[in-house]
Amino acid sequence: MSRRKSIVAGFSVLLLALQAGAAALDNAVERELPSLLAIYKELHAAPELSHFETATSATLAAQLRAAGFEVTEGVGKYTSPGFQGHGVVAVLDNGKGPTLLIRSDLDALPVQEKTGLPYASSVRFKMPGGQEMPVMHACGHDIHISSLIGTARVLASMRKSWHGKLILIGQPAEETIDGASAMLRDGLYERFGRPDFALALHDWDDVPAGKVGLTPGFALATSTQMDITVRGVGGHGSKPEKAKDPVVLAAQIVLALQTIVSREVSPFDQAVVTVGTIHGGTKRNIIPDEVRLELNIRTYKEAVRQHILASVDRIAHGLAQAAGMPADRMPIVQVMDNEFAPALYNDPKLSARIAPAIIRELGADNVLELPPVMGSEDFGQFGLDGKIPVVMFRVGAVDPARYAEAQRTGAVLPSVHSSLFAPLPGPTIETGVRAMVAAALELLK
Ligand SMILES: [Zn+2]
């Protein structure tokens, strides 16, 4: 309470009202916490991979229905045949007012959990092709689902304190960044209403539990997947004069690609060009016919992204020409359009509106301004290219004692997607619910 006092010092009447409101919210969240923790541990022990979120979506749907929402399941249409949409949409209509969408994702990752927690996952999933994969909630989407259920329960119980329409969604396939577009393709906004704002939270590996972080403006980067098939003319390793070596050409391309960011992109724009895989050849004395490169490209601005895509194509073709590659053996450059994530641009006005509400709820010391990162998410899709303001904030997930220890020793904490990532669920979920409810009440007042 002392922190809240310091922010609103002097406004004693306002302070009393704020304290009463915050205390009511504290109590409502505290009441739900044991049940949310139990749900979290169940979800954590039973993670499901992207596109296969059958049980997870059923759990979320049942919980939101029990909280009083009108729930539709199976929302989502993928372009790849064979995948079923496991999206959940829960609506609570509470009279005239704005429409707010709050999103959680549902999916887990092919990671073998090594946290040693009593509720650790030992799940192995058999892919349709027969391949077996370990599965773990290594990104904390189980934290998001539990927080969404808590938010639903608290807002449903506080129906007299807000008005408008709440649309809560469980989005599948975030990790493969095709779930948000699948839900939109299935008529999310046409069927359930177009929101005036959309909010989401993500747990964070670099912030202690109990705190949240806001990043107004660009917060997460665009992500583009690109393949280059460097073709050559194969032959005997002892007779390079009879061949056109794609291994040497691929090596030149990999190095030349590094000059795009260093020499072509303005130092004031952020960009990353990573060649993540390089595969070619079968035996040391054979010059192969081709080498395959898999690239990942990150930017904030669309114009910078377009520039880089064109440069990759230009460099690959130009170096092939310089190597004297025949016209019919030029490189094939492909952009995977269905694996594209737009940048997450946290609307500055919406950020400025919810920040004071979250500060009132958690205290100024517990609300940080965090720098953007080059990671990617498909939550930005729900903003329809800037037509709907969206904000995703980050919720600290690290045990504060471990965080302090790491600060002291310089130890590196396990990041999201690591087999050792272990959020401290109690305070993380509690903080997530309190921050999200505070933001929702501000937008629906
Ligand atoms: Zn992730």
Ligand SMILES: [Zn+2]
């Ligand atoms: Zn995630």
